[in-house]
Amino acid sequence: MSQLKxxxxxxxxxxxxxxxxxxxxxxxxxxxxxxxxxxxxxxEEYAHAFENxxxxxxxxxxxxxxxxxAISGAREIAFFPPMTGG
Amino acid sequence: xxxxxxxxxxNFDPGAEAAALSRGRTDVGAVVTFxxxxxxxxxxxxxAALTLEHYPGMAxxxxxxxxxxxxxxxxxxxxxxxxxxxxxxxxxxxxxxxxASSHRDAAFAAxxxxxxxxxxxxPFWKQVESASGRTWVEAKAxxxxxxxxxxxxxxxxAAE
Numbered sequence: 001m002s003q004l005k006x007x008x009x010x011x012x013x014x015x016x017x018x019x020x021x022x023x024x025x026x027x028x029x030x031x032x033x034x035x036x037x038x039x040x041x042x043x044e045e046y047a048h049a050f051e052n053x054x055x056x057x058x059x060x061x062x063x064x065x066x067x068x069x070a071i072s073g074a075r076e077i078a079f080f081p082p083m084t085g086g
Numbered sequence: 087x088x089x090x091x092x093x094x095x096x097n098f099d100p101g102a103e104a105a106a107l108s109r110g111r112t113d114v115g116a117v118v119t120f121x122x123x124x125x126x127x128x129x130x131x132x133x134a135a136l137t138l139e140h141y142p143g144m145a146x147x148x149x150x151x152x153x154x155x156x157x158x159x160x161x162x163x164x165x166x167x168x169x170x171x172x173x174x175x176x177x178x179x180x181x182x183x184x185x186a187s188s189h190r191d192a193a194f195a196a197x198x199x200x201x202x203x204x205x206x207x208x209p210f211w212k213q214v215e216s217a218s219g220r221t222w223v224e225a226k227a228x229x230x231x232x233x234x235x236x237x238x239x240x241x242x243x244a245a246e
Contacts, residue, residue, distance in 0.1 A: 007141070009141055009209065009211060010139055010222055059141070059144055059209070062141070062143050062144035062147055064148075064207065078141060078209075080141070080209060080211065081211065081222065081225070082224075082225030083205070083206060083207065083208060083209055083210060083225065084205075084210065084223040084225050085138065085140070085169065085181070085204055085205060085208045085209070085210025085211070086169075086180075086181050086201055086204040086205035086208070086229075
């Protein structure tokens with residue numbers, strides 16, 4: 001898998017401790033849910049941010065996606081809590 | 087359909103924005119304006135301010151998508167959506183939706199549709215600043231219910 005840009009918002013960003021980063025996940029990481037599991041195992045701050053995958057929302061290249069979405073071809077994947085705008 | 091979509095730090099004037107949608111034309115028979123305003127208290131506790139974080143690029147794209155969808159569902163003659171980000175104090179505006187149509191039904195429905203979707207699908211997050219510190223606002227299940235009722239397109243008879 002090639003390099004992937006991850007961006008984080010709101011309390012996901014605060015818990016991870018950064019707004020964005022570049023990662024190269026292993027080939028076994030095929031979906032958004034796989035990526036959440038892989039990130040959750042990267043350290044304490046990630047484990048905290050992704051401790052409840054059900055409340056994590058994701059977007060691939062700025063479009064909402066579901067956890068089962070494939071990440072192949074993605075340039076930017078965003079993780080954030082449920083939205084509270086309006 | 088003319089659409090104005092703005093994301094900005096600055097406050098805005100809802101009256102001026104609403105007037106702009108019907109200025110110089112005589113086909114508009116109804117303009118509906120919704121303004122979301124920062125309250126001075128949350129659950130009975132006073133707040134100092136809200137800070138809105140957003141996902142630049144995606145926030146605009148999501149709003150454009152939903153404005154286009156509203157244009158397909160209702161015979162609209164104009165739409166304006168403004169959403170602020172950054173620090174907003176009690177009494178200041180947060181969001182504006184203005185819809186124009188020949189008749190009120192379409193203008194009311196489209197404004198409500200856009201607000202329900204802005205609440206649940208536009209990537210914005212509110213943080214409350216108060217005497218006890220900063221806390222992220224939790225999403226409300228009622229907002230999801232409100233947005234879900236639009237999932238099935240209404241009958242097209244309104245547009246015909």
